[in-house]
Amino acid sequence: GENVEQHPSTLSVQEGDSAVIKCTYSDSASNYFPWYKQELGKRPQLIIDIRSNVGEKKDQRIAVTLNKTAKHFSLHITETQPEDSAVYFCAASRGSGYALNFGKGTSLLVTP
Amino acid sequence: EAGVVQSPRYKIIEKKQPVAFWCNPISGHNTLYWYLQNLGQGPELLIRYENEEAVDDSQLPKDRFSAERLKGVDSTLKIQPAELGDSAVYLCASSVGQGGSEAFFGQGTRLTVV
Numbered sequence: 545g546e547n548v549e550q551h552p553s554t555l556s557v558q559e560g561d562s563a564v565i566k567c568t569y570s571d572s573a574s575n576y577f578p579w580y581k582q583e584l585g586k587r588p589q590l591i592i593d594i595r596s597n598v599g600e601k602k603d604q605r606i607a608v609t610l611n612k613t614a615k616h617f618s619l620h621i622t623e624t625q626p627e628d629s630a631v632y633f634c635a636a637s638r639g640s641g642y643a644l645n646f647g648k649g650t651s652l653l654v655t656p
Numbered sequence: 657e658a659g660v661v662q663s664p665r666y667k668i669i670e671k672k673q674p675v676a677f678w679c680n681p682i683s684g685h686n687t688l689y690w691y692l693q694n695l696g697q698g699p700e701l702l703i704r705y706e707n708e709e710a711v712d713d714s715q716l717p718k719d720r721f722s723a724e725r726l727k728g729v730d731s732t733l734k735i736q737p738a739e740l741g742d743s744a745v746y747l748c749a750s751s752v753g754q755g756g757s758e759a760f761f762g763q764g765t766r767l768t769v770v
Contacts, residue, residue: 578758
């Protein structure tokens, strides 16, 4: 089955700096790659996703890049703010008919 | 519009006792998932339903776990008997179509087995 590796497990940045989280996947048939943000004690919430026909997608301070050849994708957060502090999960799916396979998460801490 | 609703939010039981969790997905969402989330880990799929049919239950420990989704709407997940290692957060999620579209999560049920 699909194996999703996520790095780093923890990340601490100063407010205003950028944060990058990287994931690799094993199943070459995966074609949908969402990123979820989970604050302490709350539900995971989708922040951005990308499909395999696109190499990059951006939404304000958040961007995701995908390299299908290398089977890795990354989350980029620019101008980080303390409210960005949370656990971020990447996931991969084959799309229709398959569930999401999650990475182990990255705990991001943005210090003022 | 209400999101995915789960109950109870918290449950503490003694080992060997049964427990059940309930999930009400977003209206119109055909796909329903139950995920298990251990502390410091990502969600792991237990079972996925397309309408009332369980289409992926390969990760569900069937000796003690069972699930149902009658009429293709609400779903229940049951553990009988519970073990200490079952302590975790049980997340329900739903999506409009089959896997590959945005999944919306409920708040989860935090189970503690003592």
